[in-house]
Amino acid sequence: MEHQSSITYGNKYQNGYLGNDLSGSGWGETFDFIIIHESGHEWFANNITYKDIADMWVHEGFTAYSENLYLNYHQGKTASSEYVVGTRNKIRNDRPVIGPYGVNKSGSSDMYYKGANMLHTLRQLLEDDEKWRSILRGMNAEFYHQTVTTAQIENYLSEQTGIDLTAFFNQYLRSTAIPTLEYKMDENTITYRYTDIVADFDMPVRIYIGEKEHWLLPSMEWKSEKLPNISQMVVDKNIYIRTTRLD
Numbered sequence: 087m088e089h090q091s092s093i094t095y096g097n098k099y100q101n102g103y104l105g106n107d108l109s110g111s112g113w114g115e116t117f118d119f120i121i122i123h124e125s126g127h128e129w130f131a132n133n134i135t136y137k138d139i140a141d142m143w144v145h146e147g148f149t150a151y152s153e154n155l156y157l158n159y160h161q162g163k164t165a166s167s168e169y170v171v172g173t174r175n176k177i178r179n180d181r182p183v184i185g186p187y188g189v190n191k192s193g194s195s196d197m198y199y200k201g202a203n204m205l206h207t208l209r210q211l212l213e214d215d216e217k218w219r220s221i222l223r224g225m226n227a228e229f230y231h232q233t234v235t236t237a238q239i240e241n242y243l244s245e246q247t248g249i250d251l252t253a254f255f256n257q258y259l260r261s262t263a264i265p266t267l268e269y270k271m272d273e274n275t276i277t278y279r280y281t282d283i284v285a286d287f288d289m290p291v292r293i294y295i296g297e298k299e300h301w302l303l304p305s306m307e308w309k310s311e312k313l314p315n316i317s318q319m320v321v322d323k324n325i326y327i328r329t330t331r332l333d
């Protein structure tokens with residue numbers, strides 16, 4: 087564990103978590119999970135610390151996310167992406183990530199890998215890795231050695247990305263529903279909408295048609311778009327949603 091001046095290690099000098107790859111992608115076997123995860127906590131937990139344990143995702147979500155940043159650095163973007171997407175198998179959506187305030191109670195253990203997948207999704211929305219990196223580093227300067235609330239972190243990320251992330255954070259941190267993209271299509275037209283979303287949730291979804299990249303802009307309302315060869319669509323797995331084809 088990451089406690090300052092009292093670090094403990096119990097991973098038996100094995101790669102993965104006690105020899106297991108949490109992601110099932112194979113990439114988790116390439117590093118000692120505990121060394122990387124607990125080192126990540128030097129930034130998220132020991133530098134930026136929650137005020138109330140209800141907001142513990144600020145420690146564990148970002149630190150779980152740091153595992154794939156480590157992979158990104160050493161093994162490349164595909165490895166990091168396969169790892170974080172693979173850890174979705176650990177997400178239970180049993181309770182909200184944020185717990186009840188003022189009663190010393192944390193939220194769901196989803197704070198780890200749902201938190202990490204939420205941040206990985208946000209990186210996609212930003213479409214600017216250099217800026218994303220500077221935002222994460224900037225966060226550690228802005229809140230250096232402070233105790234914070236999730237609201238401070240959420241506001242910081244909205245301001246720095248220039249995206250109003252209010253509904254985005256409500257969806258992933260305060261609800262257990264995962265946005266579902268429902269769609270129907272013929273050869274050149276896609277009709278789609280979101281279900282299982284909180285009020286005002288309108289996150290774009292990146293799709294690929296062959297080599298071509300395109301962003302769908304779903305909301306609660308059905309929408310139709312003409313897109314050549316849409317039947318070959320692949321939804322970008324990096325964005326944490328569910329998809330249901332209706333026809």
Ligand SMILES: [Zn+2]
Nearest residue numbers: 123127146149
């Ligand atoms: Zn941790």
